[in-house]
Amino acid sequence: MPHILPKLTAIINSKAPFSNTAGKDALDIALIFGSFEQPTSLFFQGDGVWQLIQEQNGALISVKDYLKTFAAFEFYDLENIYVCQESLFQRSLTTDFHIEKVQVLAKKKFADKLATHHTVLRF
C-alpha cells in the first residue's frame, strides 16, 4: 500500500548564495512545504554550504538578504538541516553557522540520510 507514511521531501542546496537565485528559490519551496506541513529536510552540499557561514552581508552587493530567513526554519517546522562535512572540509570551513541546530554529517551518513527521502529537489 503506497503513501501510508507521509512523503519525505529533501531539498539539496548546492549553490553559493548570491550570484544566482538558486538559494532563494530553494528557500521559497522549503517555506511553502513547511507551511503545508509537508515533512521536508534541507541538505547543504558543495558550494551550498556557503549559504550557512556567518558574517555574510548581501546588502553590500544589493542582494536582498534571504539568508536571514533561515532563522525562521523552526517556525516552519523545518527541523532537519544536514550539512555535508566533506564539503565543509574541502572549503576549509568550520562548523560555525549563522543558524543553530544544524547537523554536520560525514559522507556516508549524509548519503544514507538523503536516501531516507522520497522526493529530492536540488538547487
Add this chain to the structure above:
Amino acid sequence: MPTLHIVRQSTFNSDDFTQCLQVLRNNDVIVFIDDGCYNLHHPLISTIGSEANIQLSVIDKHAKARGITIDESLYTIINMNNLVELTLTTNRVITWQ
C-alpha cells in the same frame, strides 16, 4: 532502496558529478544524459568501485549526438523509454544539473 542519479553536466565544467559521487550508495543507478555524457571517459569514473554494484547507463542518442564513444563493457546503453522505466523501478530520483 536504490536511487536513480541523472547526471546532466560535464564535470569539467561543474561540481555536480562529484557531488553525485559523494552521496552514491551501493546498488544505485547513474544515467548520463545531455552534457553528462562528457563524463564517460573522465578519470572520476574509475573511482566508482565495482563492489558498489553501480549500474552506469548512457542515453544512446545523447552520447552519439556529441560524438562520444561508449565503452560497452562499462556502460549500459539505454533510450528514453528505459529512463522512464528506471524512474519507476528505483526509489527516488536526483537530478544533478
Add this chain to the structure above:
Amino acid sequence: MKKIAVVVTTPPYSNLSVTALDYVETALKSGVELVGVFFYQDGVMHANQQAQIASDEFQCLQQWQLLHQRFQLPLHLCITAAEKRGLSDGQPNNIHPNFTVSGLGELVELVNKADRLVQF
C-alpha cells in the same frame, strides 16, 4: 500504476528542455500517468507565447501544447517566478492558455499525488 510528476527549471532556448519534453512525451506514450509538469525558475519562460523562435529551431511551446491537448497534461506555472521574468496573466496576457497559473502550493500537491518526482 505508478505516477510521475515533473519539474522543469530550464528555459525553452536550452537543449536541456528538449530532453525534458522527450522524457515527458515518452512517459505519456508508454502509458505512464503524469500528474503534471511544474515550471519553476527559468522554466516558466516556456509559457511565453510572445517568444519568437526561428522556424528552423526546436519549438518547445508547440510541443507542450501538443502534449497538453493530446494527453490532457496539466502544465503549472509558478506565477512568482513568471512575473519576475515579464510574464503576466493580466492585460496584456502573454501566458499561453494551456498553462495554469499556480503557486508553489501546487508543487506540494504534485509531490503528494505522484510516486516519483523528476526534476529537469
